[in-house]
Amino acid sequence: MLIKENEPLAMYTTFKMGGNVKKMYFPESVSELQSLITEKPDLTKYIIGGGSNLLINDCKEFGEVLCVRNFNNDxxxxxxxxxxxxxxxxxxxxxxxxxxxxxxxxxxxxxxxxxxxxxxxxxxxxxxxxxxxxxxxxxxxxxxxxxxxxxxxxxxxxxxxxxxxxxxxxxxxxxxxxxxxxxxxxxECDNRIKERLDLCKEKQDMSAPNFGTVFCESNKYIMSLVKLLHIGKRNGCHFSDKTKNWMLHGPQGSFKEAISLLENIKKVHRLLGQKCRAEVRVWID
The missing domain is CATH 3.30.465.10 (Uridine Diphospho-n-acetylenolpyruvylglucosamine Reductase; domain 3)
Incomplete structure (x- = not known):
C-alpha cells in the first residue's frame, strides 16, 4: 500500500483548495482497505475519492486521510x-x-x-x-x-x-x-454522450476550478439572483455569472471566502423560508 507524507490535498479536489495532510493512505485492494480500517477506524472521517464535491480548509494540516481511488477498479x-x-x-x-x-x-x-x-x-x-x-x-x-x-x-x-x-x-x-x-x-450511447458534453460546453463555466453544482436543493429565484449579481470577488471565490449554482475558485480565493459564500446563501434561504441543502462536503478541522 502506498503511503504519502506531507501531501497537499488541493491537488485531489476539483476545487483545487486544501491544506496538507501528514499521512495519506492509498490502499490497492479491498483486503488492504479492510485491514487498514480495522487498524485505523478513524480514517473513515476523511475520505477522498474523485474529489468533485469537496471543500477543504486551506489553513488546516490534517493528520491522516484515506484515498479510495485505487482499491477496487473491477x-x-x-x-x-x-x-x-x-x-x-x-x-x-x-x-x-x-x-x-x-x-x-x-x-x-x-x-x-x-x-x-x-x-x-x-x-x-x-x-x-x-x-x-x-x-x-x-x-x-x-x-x-x-x-x-x-x-x-x-x-x-x-x-x-x-x-x-x-x-x-x-x-x-x-x-x-x-x-x-x-x-x-x-x-445511441455515443449520441447521448455527445449531447451531454455539448450541453456542458455551452452551459458550464470551466474558467476556474469548481465543484460542479453547489446546492442540490435551493430556490431557483434566489440562485438566479446570485448568478446575476456575480456574488463574490472575481479574483477570489465567487459565483459564476454564466452557470447558476456554480462557485469558482479564482487565483486569490480562500477557504474562508468559500465557506462565507456558502453560509450567506444558506442564511438568505432561511430568512426567506426556503429550503437549501448543499451538495458540497466541507472539511473544517
Whole structure:
C-alpha cells in the first residue's frame, strides 16, 4: 500500500483548495482497505475519492486521510446487462465499458469527474426535473461498516434526489455495486454522450476550478439572483455569472471566502423560508 507524507490535498479536489495532510493512505485492494480500517477506524472521517464535491480548509494540516481511488477498479459483466463495478472506477470508464458491450443508461454522468463509489453515495443524476439517477440501475451495494463487509439491497439504500442512506451511516465505505443496465445501441450511447458534453460546453463555466453544482436543493429565484449579481470577488471565490449554482475558485480565493459564500446563501434561504441543502462536503478541522 502506498503511503504519502506531507501531501497537499488541493491537488485531489476539483476545487483545487486544501491544506496538507501528514499521512495519506492509498490502499490497492479491498483486503488492504479492510485491514487498514480495522487498524485505523478513524480514517473513515476523511475520505477522498474523485474529489468533485469537496471543500477543504486551506489553513488546516490534517493528520491522516484515506484515498479510495485505487482499491477496487473491477468491472465484471456477469450476464444480460448485470455488472459488478468497483467503487474506484471512474464514471467515464464504467460508461464506455458498458456502452461497448451493448448496454447503457447513465450517459448523462459522462461529464462528472467522479468515481462510481461517490456517484452511489450522492445518488448522482441529472437535474431534479429529469428524475434520472444512478440508483435506477442498482441492485445492491457492497459496503464496509466498521471494517465488516455488508451487502445492502437497493431498497435499503433509501435513495432520493442527491441522497442515500450511506450519507448517514457511520464508519461506512462503499466497495462496489451490482447494477443492471438496459440494452442500448452503441450509436445511441455515443449520441447521448455527445449531447451531454455539448450541453456542458455551452452551459458550464470551466474558467476556474469548481465543484460542479453547489446546492442540490435551493430556490431557483434566489440562485438566479446570485448568478446575476456575480456574488463574490472575481479574483477570489465567487459565483459564476454564466452557470447558476456554480462557485469558482479564482487565483486569490480562500477557504474562508468559500465557506462565507456558502453560509450567506444558506442564511438568505432561511430568512426567506426556503429550503437549501448543499451538495458540497466541507472539511473544517
Amino acid at each position: 468491472i465484471k459483466h456477469i450476464k444480460d446487462g448485470k455488472y459488478y463495478i468497483g467503487a474506484s472506477v471512474r464514471l467515464q470508464k464504467a460508461i464506455k465499458t458498458i456502452n461497448n458491450e451493448g448496454y447503457g443508461g447513465i450517459e448523462y454522468l459522462f461529464s462528472v469527474p467522479g468515481l462510481i463509489g461517490g456517484a452511489i453515495y450522492m445518488n448522482a443524476g441529472r437535474g431534479k426535473k429529469h428524475k434520472q439517477c444512478i440508483s435506477d440501475y442498482i441492485i445492491s451495494v457492497d459496503v464496509l461498516i466498521d471494517g465488516i463487509l455488508n451487502t445492502v439491497p437497493r431498497e435499503e439504500g433509501t435513495f432520493s434526489y442527491r441522497n442515500s442512506s450511506f450519507q448517514t451511516m457511520k464508519n461506512c465505505i462503499i466497495i462496489g455495486a451490482l447494477f443492471e443496465f438496459p440494452s442500448m445501441s452503441k450509436s
